[in-house]
Amino acid sequence: MSLIYHRQSNSKIGNMKTAKATRAAIQSAAQLVKSGGVIVYPTDTVYGVGCDPFNESSVKRLFKIKGERTKPFPILASSVEDVEKIAQISGKALKLAKKFWPGPLTMVLQKKPSLPSIVTINLNSVAVRVPNHGIALELIRLSGGLLIGTSANKTGKKSPQTASEAAEQIGEEVDLILDGGTAPIGAPSAIVDLTGERPKILRKGPIKLDNLLKLELAKIS
16 A cells, blocks of 8 residues: 655656555644645545535535536545534434444435535535545545545546546546556445435445345335
């Protein structure tokens, strides 16, 4: 594993300065997030690009990096407790969290006023997830517990499974790329919307739909 400093090296992917992704390196990455930086980092599903969701200037920059985006940004958290800072966790959501988090399930929940509306493009809901990836979880925790986690690609392009793939698309526009090897799952997470009376599957992904339906049939509350 390595930490790629694109801004510092000011060169192409093949010649970038790299350093071992030690705890100290991840701490440096977290400090960059806290100071308003935008970084690429590995998760269990695909590589993500993100920033501090409470820094509106950074969020605006991220929209420009993604390009032509009209959808809200999802948020990755280091724990359920961190999710509670920005979203209302219902009984159904807590049940799913206990079963599938950390892991490749994104839940759309009612947003709390604490989260800037720019992140959700003024919607009253927010997509949240706790990833099952050591580097990502440590980075998120050191960044304050919450980090925007949209895929590290241009809008409409393929979600990257490696740091090199992410660099090819947006490497010139971000401050840092954390290289954690190939993403283990290599596909986007499943998404379930829990803002209505009944759960609504928005994207199937790695989580089996029948597992979600079994939980719903059990009348979780």
